[in-house]
Amino acid sequence: MRGGGLGGGLASKAERTTSRRGTIRAAAGEQPKAKPDLRKAFPKVWELVRPRRWLLLFGLVLVAVNRVAGLILPISTKYLIDGVLNPKSPHPGRLLPLVGAIFAATAIQAATSFSLTQLLSKAAQRMIADLRKQVQQHIGRLSVSFYDSNRTGVLVSRIMTDVEGVRNLIGTGLVEFVGGMLTALMVFTYLLISNARMTLIVFAVIAAFVLVLQRAFKTIRPIFRERGKINAEVTGRLTESLGGVRVIKGYHAEEREATVFAGGVQRLLDNVMRSLTATSTMSFAATTVLGIVGGLVMLIGGHGVLTHRMTVGGYFQFTALLAFMIAPVFQIVNIGTQLTEALAGLDRTMEILAEKDEFSDPERVHALGPIEGNVTFDDVRFAYETDKPVLHGISFEAKPGTMTALVGSSGSGKSTIISLVCAFHKPDSGRVLIDGIDLATVRLDDYRAQLGVVLQESFLFDGTIRENVVFSYPDATEEQFLNACRIARVDEFAERFPEGYDTIVGERGVKLSGGQRQRLSIARAILANPRILILDEATSSLDSESEAMIQAGLAFLMEGRTTFTIAHRLSTIRKADQILVIEQGQIVERGTHASLYELGGRYYDLYTRQHGLETNLFLAPGEGDVVEEAK
Numbered sequence: 001m002r003g004g005g006l007g008g009g010l011a012s013k014a015e016r017t018t019s020r021r022g023t024i025r026a027a028a029g030e031q032p033k034a035k036p037d038l039r040k041a042f043p044k045v046w047e048l049v050r051p052r053r054w055l056l057l058f059g060l061v062l063v064a065v066n067r068v069a070g071l072i073l074p075i076s077t078k079y080l081i082d083g084v085l086n087p088k089s090p091h092p093g094r095l096l097p098l099v100g101a102i103f104a105a106t107a108i109q110a111a112t113s114f115s116l117t118q119l120l121s122k123a124a125q126r127m128i129a130d131l132r133k134q135v136q137q138h139i140g141r142l143s144v145s146f147y148d149s150n151r152t153g154v155l156v157s158r159i160m161t162d163v164e165g166v167r168n169l170i171g172t173g174l175v176e177f178v179g180g181m182l183t184a185l186m187v188f189t190y191l192l193i194s195n196a197r198m199t200l201i202v203f204a205v206i207a208a209f210v211l212v213l214q215r216a217f218k219t220i221r222p223i224f225r226e227r228g229k230i231n232a233e234v235t236g237r238l239t240e241s242l243g244g245v246r247v248i249k250g251y252h253a254e255e256r257e258a259t260v261f262a263g264g265v266q267r268l269l270d271n272v273m274r275s276l277t278a279t280s281t282m283s284f285a286a287t288t289v290l291g292i293v294g295g296l297v298m299l300i301g302g303h304g305v306l307t308h309r310m311t312v313g314g315y316f317q318f319t320a321l322l323a324f325m326i327a328p329v330f331q332i333v334n335i336g337t338q339l340t341e342a343l344a345g346l347d348r349t350m351e352i353l354a355e356k357d358e359f360s361d362p363e364r365v366h367a368l369g370p371i372e373g374n375v376t377f378d379d380v381r382f383a384y385e386t387d388k389p390v391l392h393g394i395s396f397e398a399k400p401g402t403m404t405a406l407v408g409s410s411g412s413g414k415s416t417i418i419s420l421v422c423a424f425h426k427p428d429s430g431r432v433l434i435d436g437i438d439l440a441t442v443r444l445d446d447y448r449a450q451l452g453v454v455l456q457e458s459f460l461f462d463g464t465i466r467e468n469v470v471f472s473y474p475d476a477t478e479e480q481f482l483n484a485c486r487i488a489r490v491d492e493f494a495e496r497f498p499e500g501y502d503t504i505v506g507e508r509g510v511k512l513s514g515g516q517r518q519r520l521s522i523a524r525a526i527l528a529n530p531r532i533l534i535l536d537e538a539t540s541s542l543d544s545e546s547e548a549m550i551q552a553g554l555a556f557l558m559e560g561r562t563t564f565t566i567a568h569r570l571s572t573i574r575k576a577d578q579i580l581v582i583e584q585g586q587i588v589e590r591g592t593h594a595s596l597y598e599l600g601g602r603y604y605d606l607y608t609r610q611h612g613l614e615t616n617l618f619l620a621p622g623e624g625d626v627v628e629e630a631k
């Protein structure tokens, strides 16, 4: 993207504005759904499964072979006891072939198990990687209002954690599940043929248990869904508090933060405890059922053998096979939980993927060639929330290559106007026109490629100086890159580092000063060569040397571009071709510095306030002297 660091705009503004419009249910703190909507989940599951359907089918064949091979051993007990070892007519010659068959079956079982894990687990991991990329890409294309209303940590968890659970759908989870069912069915049929009465009694007990299990799953599913939500919230808060460590320390709020975190961890613990209670109840029930079934089989089978209705071999075979029928039911307990988790994760992932991506807005049909940079607001009205209008009929024109400064008190709507210029939002009524074309109908990629943003909170990645500068135009030549660095005076500090432009900056590397960060951000914007430039000036004052360097870079950057600035420095405001004074979402005055000063109205008030108060709205503290000289 050539856009001169739009990301910074998202980050800084999202931090300043709190969550006001909840788009993701979990983040908005709504009650979790009782269970994932399966009808909605299946198309999504199918979408994931479809490209891998042959693999899964092959996996199922492998499972079938595996399970049949696994049945050879229990089935052979009957032949061993009744055929080979029968005291009345022993057949020692049959022993070796029987053992050979068991060896062969075991070899097949081992080989198929190995291949299953190799094939399916790897496919599952590949799928997780794909899905992660897809979710991240989608989130990247969502509108700014989405970011405003969802916490960063929550989004991180959506991309990293939720997707992880999907492993169980493609990995061995689903196949094990189907394989288990298959085995149970095969064994059930076999047992039914060999001893219908005993099989049906055992089956009735197990069926009752399955019904109980189903109820248990109903309870346990929302717990898992909620766990994902709590996890995301706790991670979110943690990410924020680690990022805002200076504010926390500054207000000595370490303990308060610890309490908040402890509260989150406790909620997580409570949730895990609840699910553990549910799972332990399930295993308690399972053990009891196992005991009952075992006793019943012994009673009926023993009686059968004593009354010669069953052979000893038949009895042992029955008990051995029974395990193969019951084990899958218990496996389902385990796998069922995993699949439930996977579906809950998928459900949240789907919620994100269902969010409307700002680029594929059907209204945005106009391709935009190189623009001149005429920006016109035509009676623009806008509200973030219904019934709370923020802009009330803003109209102005910014001619190509001119500078428009927005001034006004805090909360008057300056940033909102800028957001509309950036097409982060659409007006509720009225139009924003770019060279006469309604911005709401323009393709965003075309437009944003011609937009550059320099924010007061310069946004730096963890990477080298070079990477941070060319971020706005990755195809820049070395010459273009060096030229931008020279104009923005990045060379002056970068070349002093032993690693030069390859010096790592950001969290892991060299910490740059506020002024240096701004210069880097200016170099980035110069390289992007935007037609429309957004400049959110820093409020903090820099020493005069840094200030001079920044001003020189900015002067070059603004040359010939339509610039919008939320100005704090009088030096910038005085250069503006037009100043718009915004109060409560309206333009109350407009003109140049001289004409507005002359007018003696709101602008005059704001301007002269600096003589009396430190909290000047234009200027950073200490800038007053510069004003005096400039006047």
Ligand SMILES: Nc1ncnc2c1ncn2[C@@H]1O[C@H](COP(=O)(O)OP(=O)(O)OP(=O)(O)O)[C@@H](O)[C@H]1O
Binding pocket: 017, 020, 021, 148, 384, 385, 390, 408, 409, 410, 411, 412, 413, 414, 415, 416, 417
């Ligand atoms: N994302 C948002 N959701 C809801 N309301 C918002 C949002 N962002 C801003 N507002 C509201 O819109 C109004 C105008 O805010 P805006 O940020 O445009 O003011 P501003 O003039 O840029 O203020 P400042 O100089 O303090 O940054 C304020 O009342 C603010 O509370």
